[in-house]
Amino acid sequence: xxxxxxxxxxxxxxxxxxxxxxxxxxxxxxxxxxxxxxxxxxxxxxxxxxxxxxxxxxxxxxxxxxxxxxxxxxxxxxxxxxxxxxxxxxxxxxxxxxxxxxxxxxxxxxxxx
Amino acid sequence: xxxxxxxxxxxxxxxxxxxxxxxxxxxxxxxxxxxxxxxxxxxxxxxxxxxxxxxxxxxxxxxxxxxxxxxxxxxxxxxxxxxxxxxxxxxxxxxxxxxxxxxxxxxxxxxxx
Numbered sequence: 001x002x003x004x005x006x007x008x009x010x011x012x013x014x015x016x017x018x019x020x021x022x023x024x025x026x027x028x029x030x031x032x033x034x035x036x037x038x039x040x041x042x043x044x045x046x047x048x049x050x051x052x053x054x055x056x057x058x059x060x061x062x063x064x065x066x067x068x069x070x071x072x073x074x075x076x077x078x079x080x081x082x083x084x085x086x087x088x089x090x091x092x093x094x095x096x097x098x099x100x101x102x103x104x105x106x107x108x109x110x111x112x113x
Numbered sequence: 114x115x116x117x118x119x120x121x122x123x124x125x126x127x128x129x130x131x132x133x134x135x136x137x138x139x140x141x142x143x144x145x146x147x148x149x150x151x152x153x154x155x156x157x158x159x160x161x162x163x164x165x166x167x168x169x170x171x172x173x174x175x176x177x178x179x180x181x182x183x184x185x186x187x188x189x190x191x192x193x194x195x196x197x198x199x200x201x202x203x204x205x206x207x208x209x210x211x212x213x214x215x216x217x218x219x220x221x222x223x224x225x226x
Contacts, residue, residue, distance in 0.1 A: 035214050039154075043201060045217035089154055093215075099144045099163060099207060101215050103156040 004094050006104035013082045014112050020067075021077045021107045023092030033095040034068065034075045039106075040088040048090070051075065079109075087111045116140050119204045119218035126194055127226055134189045134221045136204030142216070143209035145187035147179060150201040150220070159202075162187050163209060194225045 003026045013019035025034070036048040051059045051068050058066050063083075067076045079086055092104040119136040126132050138145060144163040150156050160179045161168045167179065176192045191198060204218040 037214075043220045045203065045205075045215075047214045050214055091156060095207075095215075099209050100161060100168070101146070101158065101205075101207070103148075106154045106156075108154075 004092055004102050004104040006090075006092055006107050008107045009105070010108045010110070012110040012112055013079070015082055015084060017082055018078060018080045019082055019109065021079075021090050021092075021109070023075045023077070023104055025073050025075065025092070025094045025102075027073065027094065027096075029096060031097055034066075035093040035095065035101075036064070036066070036075075036077045037091045037093060037103075038086075038088045039091065040085075045091075049077065082111050084111050084113065117204055117206055117216050117218040119202075119221055121221060122219060123222050123224075125224045125226060128194055128196060130194050131190070131192045132194060132223070133191070134202055134204075134223075136187050136189070136218055138185055138204075138206040138216070140206060140208075140216060142206035143184070144207050145181070146203075146205040146207075146215065147187065147189050148203040148205060150203060152200070156203070159189075160187075191223075194223075196225050199223055199225045 005024045032053045034051045038046045038048050049061045049064050063080045065078045089106045091106050094102045117138045146161045147159040148156050159173045162181050178190045180188045201220045201222050203220050205215040207215045
């Protein structure tokens with residue numbers, strides 16, 4: 001079974017600073033996809049960034065980047081120049097080739113002005 | 114146009130009632146899902162439906178039944194509602210192949226009283 005672990009239930013960061021959210025996963029597959037989703041208080045699930053397991057290069061999307069360590073089964077999200085609008089729940093997700101998605105327990109990010 | 118839409122957004126009902134939540138996607142995706150998000154924000158897969166193949170999470174009570182009249186719709190029917198069914202229910206969809214994320218509806222907050 002695939003499991004996704006987010007060990008930080010809550011994190012906080014000062015506005016304009018950098019924060020890293022951790023995610024590890026357990027799998028026996030070699031080909032899969034990883035995602036970070038953001039869920040603001042509006043409860044809409046918003047894709048932040050994606051990573052293909054076969055790509056060694058870490059994905060980046062503007063202020064968001066990942067540190068993907070396949071051997072360690074680690075997929076952390078770095079948010080640079082944090083903004084008030086980044087405050088939300090962040091979910092790490094694993095997608096199997098069979099198209100099943102599994103989500104971590106989430107990290108609640110607070111941005112301090 | 115909304116990619117994945119689910120109705121209603123809010124549903125308050127009494128214990129023992131039967132209710133349905135509707136979901137429609139206009140993305141042409143092959144796979145649709147239902148997730149349950151509890152008060153601790155845990156997102157748990159309930160069902161996935163892919164080209165008439167239904168994959169059921171074994172922990173889901175059989176009071177919950179998905180119904181898919183066509184590829185664009187996956188409705189969730191719940192019989193004999195219980196207090197513990199109170200949660201936010203998310204519909205989502207994704208393409209079967211390629212590096213694609215799951216697109217989520219806006220969620221239905223179900224409150225059983």
